[in-house]
Amino acid sequence: MNENKRLPEKFFDVLKHEGVVTVMSWGVEPHIVNTWNSYIVVTDDGRLLIPAYGFRKTEKNVNVNNKIKLALGSREVLGYKDYQGTGFIVTGTARYISSGDEYEYMKKKFPFLTRVFEVTVDKATQML
Numbered sequence: 810m811n812e813n814k815r816l817p818e819k820f821f822d823v824l825k826h827e828g829v830v831t832v833m834s835w836g837v838e839p840h841i842v843n844t845w846n847s848y849i850v851v852t853d854d855g856r857l858l859i860p861a862y863g864f865r866k867t868e869k870n871v872n873v874n875n876k877i878k879l880a881l882g883s884r885e886v887l888g889y890k891d892y893q894g895t896g897f898i899v900t901g902t903a904r905y906i907s908s909g910d911e912y913e914y915m916k917k918k919f920p921f922l923t924r925v926f927e928v929t930v931d932k933a934t935q936m937l
Contacts, residue, residue: 815930816855819886820897824849826883830859832926833880834903836873840866846881850915856929858915860922861905867926868905877903877928880936888937895937901930 828846833839842864850858857879861868871877882896889895906912906925915925 816851816933817935819895819935820933821851822886823881823883823895823897824851826885828881828883830879830881832859832864832867833878834867834870834874835876836870838866838870840870842867846883848919849881850918852911856927857899857901858906858911859926859928860915860919861924861926862921864924864926867903868924871903871905875902875904877901879928882937888935892937895935897933897935899928899930899933901928901932903928 824846826846830844830846830849832842832844844859848860852858879899880896882894884894886895887893904927906927912925916922
């Protein structure tokens with residue numbers, strides 16, 4: 810069982826299925842970028858590591874305001890009242906990692922990345 814109180818088990822169920830992840834940032838200007846559920850790696854302490862190849866406008870925003878929102882979901886996971894599909898809105902803070910053990914781990918897993926987008930989760934709210 811997941812011991813992280815900010816990420817419920819249903820969140821991990823969603824990550825087992827492919828779907829679009831949308832990251833919203835604002836700082837210099839509001840910006841949205843997408844990635845995939847399968848690209849998210851959850852650390853033992855509940856941070857989200859996401860390979861970043863582009864994410865340049867997001868990085869500019871994070872350098873001004875590190876607050877982000879992230880939305881993800883899957884129609885393959887039952888939501889509330891056994892409705893087909895569920896999703897989450899995650900709020901947290903972000904930073905970029907360009908060296909170190911976590912960077913090297915992610916680089917082996919996702920050779921295309923240039924940096925790692927790290928999200929420290931404040932809250933993960935199930936929406937469906």
